[in-house]
Amino acid sequence: MANTDEELRNPSKPPFRISREQAIELVIPVVAVLLALLIGALLILFIGKSPLVAYGALLKGAFGSKRDIAEMLINVTPLIFTGLSVAFSFKCGLFNIGAEGQFIMGQIVAAWIGFSLTGLPTVIHMPLAFLSGVLAGALWAALPGYLKAKLGVHEVINTIMMNYIALYFSHYLVMGVLKEPGPIPQTPPVQAAARLWRILPGTRLHFGLILALGAVWLIYYLLFKTTLGYEIRAVGINPHAARYGGINVSKDIVIAMSISGALAGAAGAVQALGVQFRFLDLFGFVGYGFDGIAVALLGRNHPFGVLIAATLFGTLARGAITMQSIAKIPKQIIGIIQATIVIIVAADEVLRRFLKSRGAATQALVEAGEVEGDGN
Amino acid sequence: MSKSSKWVVAIVAVIVIIAIAVGLRKPKEEIAEVVPESLKAAMVTDVGGLGDESFNDAAYKGLKRAEEELGFEITVVESKKMDDYEPNLRSLGDQDTDISWAIGFLLTDAVDTVAPEYPDLKFGIIDSVVEQPNVASATFKEEEGSFLLGVIAAKMTETGTVGFVGGMEVPVIEHFDAGFHAGVRAANPDVKVLRGYTGKFDDPAKGKEVAIAQFNQGADIIFHASGACGLGVIEAAKEQGEGHWAMGVDSCQHHLAPENVMSCMMKRVDVAVFDITEKVKDDTFEPTHYVFGLAEDGVGPCDRTSEHVPEDVMDEVEKYKEMIINGEITVPSTYTELEAFTPPAA
Numbered sequence: 179m180a181n182t183d184e185e186l187r188n189p190s191k192p193p194f195r196i197s198r199e200q201a202i203e204l205v206i207p208v209v210a211v212l213l214a215l216l217i218g219a220l221l222i223l224f225i226g227k228s229p230l231v232a233y234g235a236l237l238k239g240a241f242g243s244k245r246d247i248a249e250m251l252i253n254v255t256p257l258i259f260t261g262l263s264v265a266f267s268f269k270c271g272l273f274n275i276g277a278e279g280q281f282i283m284g285q286i287v288a289a290w291i292g293f294s295l296t297g298l299p300t301v302i303h304m305p306l307a308f309l310s311g312v313l314a315g316a317l318w319a320a321l322p323g324y325l326k327a328k329l330g331v332h333e334v335i336n337t338i339m340m341n342y343i344a345l346y347f348s349h350y351l352v353m354g355v356l357k358e359p360g361p362i363p364q365t366p367p368v369q370a371a372a373r374l375w376r377i378l379p380g381t382r383l384h385f386g387l388i389l390a391l392g393a394v395w396l397i398y399y400l401l402f403k404t405t406l407g408y409e410i411r412a413v414g415i416n417p418h419a420a421r422y423g424g425i426n427v428s429k430d431i432v433i434a435m436s437i438s439g440a441l442a443g444a445a446g447a448v449q450a451l452g453v454q455f456r457f458l459d460l461f462g463f464v465g466y467g468f469d470g471i472a473v474a475l476l477g478r479n480h481p482f483g484v485l486i487a488a489t490l491f492g493t494l495a496r497g498a499i500t501m502q503s504i505a506k507i508p509k510q511i512i513g514i515i516q517a518t519i520v521i522i523v524a525a526d527e528v529l530r531r532f533l534k535s536r537g538a539a540t541q542a543l544v545e546a547g548e549v550e551g552d553g554n
Numbered sequence: 555m556s557k558s559s560k561w562v563v564a565i566v567a568v569i570v571i572i573a574i575a576v577g578l579r580k581p582k583e584e585i586a587e588v589v590p591e592s593l594k595a596a597m598v599t600d601v602g603g604l605g606d607e608s609f610n611d612a613a614y615k616g617l618k619r620a621e622e623e624l625g626f627e628i629t630v631v632e633s634k635k636m637d638d639y640e641p642n643l644r645s646l647g648d649q650d651t652d653i654s655w656a657i658g659f660l661l662t663d664a665v666d667t668v669a670p671e672y673p674d675l676k677f678g679i680i681d682s683v684v685e686q687p688n689v690a691s692a693t694f695k696e697e698e699g700s701f702l703l704g705v706i707a708a709k710m711t712e713t714g715t716v717g718f719v720g721g722m723e724v725p726v727i728e729h730f731d732a733g734f735h736a737g738v739r740a741a742n743p744d745v746k747v748l749r750g751y752t753g754k755f756d757d758p759a760k761g762k763e764v765a766i767a768q769f770n771q772g773a774d775i776i777f778h779a780s781g782a783c784g785l786g787v788i789e790a791a792k793e794q795g796e797g798h799w800a801m802g803v804d805s806c807q808h809h810l811a812p813e814n815v816m817s818c819m820m821k822r823v824d825v826a827v828f829d830i831t832e833k834v835k836d837d838t839f840e841p842t843h844y845v846f847g848l849a850e851d852g853v854g855p856c857d858r859t860s861e862h863v864p865e866d867v868m869d870e871v872e873k874y875k876e877m878i879i880n881g882e883i884t885v886p887s888t889y890t891e892l893e894a895f896t897p898p899a900a
Contacts, residue, residue, distance in 0.1 A: 239645070249641050346753060353723060361725040362659050362682070382640070453637050458660060461601055461722060462754050464635045499638060502631040503596070503645040508604075509632045 206529055207476050207483075210522035211490065218515040222507060232505045239500025240493040246500075248381030252453060254492030256281070258390040259445035260470025261477055261484035262397050263438045267333075268479045269401060270434035271414035276322060276337025277442035278467025279344030280315035282460065284443025286348045287314035289450040289457035290356055292368030303371040308389070308447045315443015316436045318344060323435025327428035333435070341467070345460060352459045363459035374452035386448030391485075393441060398481040400437075410434050442467055472520045491516065594651040595620050595831050596629040598642040600658035602755055603632045608781050608804040609823060613657045613680065615805070616827030624835050626652075639664035647672040653834045655680065655827055659726065665689060676839055678830050680823055681726055683843050690833075691843045692826040696726065697733030697887040698878050699819045699853030700777070702871050703801055704737020706817055706855065707775045708745045709867045712797070717748040717768035719787050721755040721780035725888075730779035730803070730819070732892040733885050740874065740883070740897030748773050752783040761786030769794050775816060777801035788815060799862075806856040817859040822852050849879045 196204070219229035240250040260277045267274035288311030295303060322336035349363075358366040374385040401407035412420040413430045421427045445466055450457055473491055477483030498512035522529065597617050599610045620626040629651065631642045639661045646654040647668060652675060656665045659682035669677045669686040676688050683691040707716040718734050720727045731749065738745050748771055750764040761783030765776050769790065774797055778784035784803055791800035792811040800811065802818035826846055833839040846852020854875070860868055877883045877898065886892040 245644075252637070349722065349753070362662060363722075363724045449637060454663075456663075458636050458663075459722070459724065460636075461660075462756050466635075495634065496641070498634065499631065499641055499645050503629055503642070503649060506629060509634060 202530055203478060206526045207478070207487070207519075207523060209529060210476070210519045210526075213522055214515045214518035217518050218511055221511055221514060225507075227505060227507055232501050232507045232511070235500045235504040235507070236494070236497030238504070239497045242500075244378065245381045246496070248378050248383035249499075250493055250496040251383055251387050252492075253495045254488050255384075255386045255390045255452075256445035256449055256466045257469055257473050257488035257491050257495075258485060259393060259441050259448070260466050261473030261488045262393055262470075262481060263441035263445070263467075264470045264474035265477060265479040265481065265484050266397055266401070266441060267434055267438035268474060269414045270410045270430060271417060272323075272326070272431065272434060272438070273334050274319065274337055274435065274438045274442075275334055275471065276319060276340045276439070276467070277445075277470045278463050278465070279337065279341035280318045280439040280442035281446040281449075281464070281467045282341075282344040282348050283318040284311035284315040284446030285450045286351060286356070286365075286446070286457045287311050287443075288447035289365050289368055289454075290351075292372035292451055293366045293456065295372070296369060298369075298371055300371045303369065304374065304451070307368070307372040307451055308374075308444070311447025311450065312440045312443045315446065316440035318443070319439020320432060320436040323432040323439075326435070327431040341463065345463060348457070349459055352457055356457070358456075365457045368451055368455045372451060373455060374448060382453060384448065384452030386452040389444065389448060393444065394481045394485050397437075397441070401481070406430075406433070442470065445470075469516075472516060475520060475523050592625055592627045593835060594629070594649065595626040595653050595655070595834070596631065596646045596649075596651045597655035597657055597827070598639065598646065598661060599630065599632045600639075600660045601633055601635060602658075602781055604630065605782075608784065608807075609821070610657055612805045612821065612823035613655060613827050616824030616831070617655070619824065619828045620831040624832060626831065626835075636660065640668055643668040643677070644671070647675055650675065652676060653678060653831055653839075655831075657823070658682075676834055676841075678827070680826060687841050689841055690830050690839065692823075692830065693843070693845055694821050694823075694826075694852050695845065695847035695885070695887070696729035696779075696819070696821060696853060697736070697885040698848045699821065699855070700730045700733030700779070701737035701740070701878065701883075701885045702848075702855055702874060703777055703817055703819050704734040704739075705741040705871055705874050706737075706859070706863055706867060707734070707777060707801065708738040708741035709870060710799075710816065710863060711745055711775050713772050713774045714744065715746045715748065715772040715774070717750065717765070717771075717773035717776035719761060719764050719768070719776055719778040719780050719783070720749070720751045721783055722753060723751055727779050728889060729887045730777075732887055732889060734777050735892055736886050736895050736897070737874070739895070741870070743897070752780050755781030755783060757783055758786035758789065762790045765790035765800070766794075769798055775799040775801065777803075777819070779803045779819070785810065791815070802856075806858060808856065808858045808861075812861075816862050818856040820854055820856045822846060825852060847878075848875055 222229045222232045239246055241247055263277045264274055288307050291310040292307040322333050322340055325331040325336055326333045352365060353363050356365045358364055377383055377385055409425045409430050412425055413427050417427050469491055473484055473487040477487035494512050498509045501507040502509055595617055597613055602610050604610050617628050621628045633639055633642055643654055643664055654677050656679040662682040665677055665679050665684045669689045678690045680692050718731055720731055735747055738747050748768045750768055752760040752764055761780055765787040768776055776787055778787040788800040788810045791798045791814040799814055799816040801816055804821045806818045808815045848854055886895045
């Protein structure tokens, strides 16, 4: 950091300072969100409704009452897991599009363990069902990870295909061996002992949120405070250099994919054990895994960024419900807002250049020491 | 503060100002929307959502009619995912919606959970039965209507082969499948029926693929019960041109390809929604299970069937309809019942 010179010159300023590079990193997602909300507002206006009423309904839906906040957090919980899942694989240079399929496997296996075992105490049954879901997700991701590591088969293709296998396999199971007798394609309900605790009385808010927050910390610790995390990040930055440096790249790829899958599986498990209490036939992808990609992107692949991005997407998802019922705004508007955020963040290079070119003029001043800068 | 961050603040400020200005422009409309005293009716779609030209749209039609003819204030809430069913219903309950419709059996659990939380409000569910003191359930005898379409297909086919395209292999779709097969068998046991499933309800491309495969195998009439996948089935018939027919489902889908849609198996979700919503207004609402079959005009071929189907076939259809209504034929609704089904001597 080149700030030292300036600090010496001007010691009254606080030592902690954000460089312009970092500022731009932080500003891009914020600008993306605001621009997307603005575009959403214009669309709402275009269909003849009031954006203020719409966004008011959105905020009311997410924060209006204890139950609204709980519902918002219920939406946030699986997104934290799937966001972490995708972000973690990104850190290893892998693009895990298979979070959706790992989610499904986690969900159906957790539901299966949850309803099929009887007579177990909660302290055993609940963690057992949850961890089964986690394991199912991990295994579902380990396979494409192994194929990537050993045979070089691209993980994007693999994981997409694994999504479809998971979808139809779950359909096969829920229409067959796991089906509850009756006209509805669903599993029997999960035993009371396997259900996640409801942590806020009078709402559906469940213990999964605590697990998700734990996962944020755990992944942060794993990535940035352990040798494995260091290796994984090294592989992500440059696998050749990592191999040269003595890192077993193949092993790390399989491990990274497994952990990524475990997180997506955890998302499925908390939905089965905390929200639905069973597995209902899916009729198509639910989207938590795909939303996880957007969350990871918006969260800059950092665990804490993921937490913030998941909160935003969860708020939008919850708000979409009340926007429909109170303001009579079609839910697609929220889809457009989310997509716009993703486009802007994904095309951040445009924004970055824009911001940088505006900053170019100041560069000279930076060098002259008149304005603080990153000194790069 | 560096110049670049000032600049950023400026952009943000401009955006916020524009957003607020845009938001403030239309305050009048809100006042106009608040019409007190009117009854409220609403529906929650399943994950298929509006625009399926089928099931959810049919329900919406019924709700719309309740708005126009009965003066209800209506709201539609589409569900993005299964976890949304409960909160969607609650959000309607919180608005004191007099009757909230749950469209589809996927919402069974959600209605069963949410309805008791709002004992003063009423709920309705389509295609499933929920036993709560404030819930009316409406189910349909899809097999009866599908049977009649099977009769039409068997009488109209020139190649001696007809097709069925289903969405997912779930019990409701089995009703269509079994009924259609039985109808074909009753009208002409020599006609071969192809059976295909798309594995989903929301993918027209997949529906088209399955339909084209069946046309290639010699089918000339294909009946679909596959939600939005059916749009692809109809598209396929249209593309193959003359002599290739699709049969639509749930709503009248003739307008999608007037020259290539022979008939549609109407499942009058709109009638169910409208009738029961009307009972709320008349204060005659009963929390019972309503079954809509041929006798109740809840299912059957659509009105535009006669555009392509000659009178003698229509008479035949009418004959079978009466036999079903007066109990001479019990139409099978499952594959097992279909196995055991022997058509009466015509």
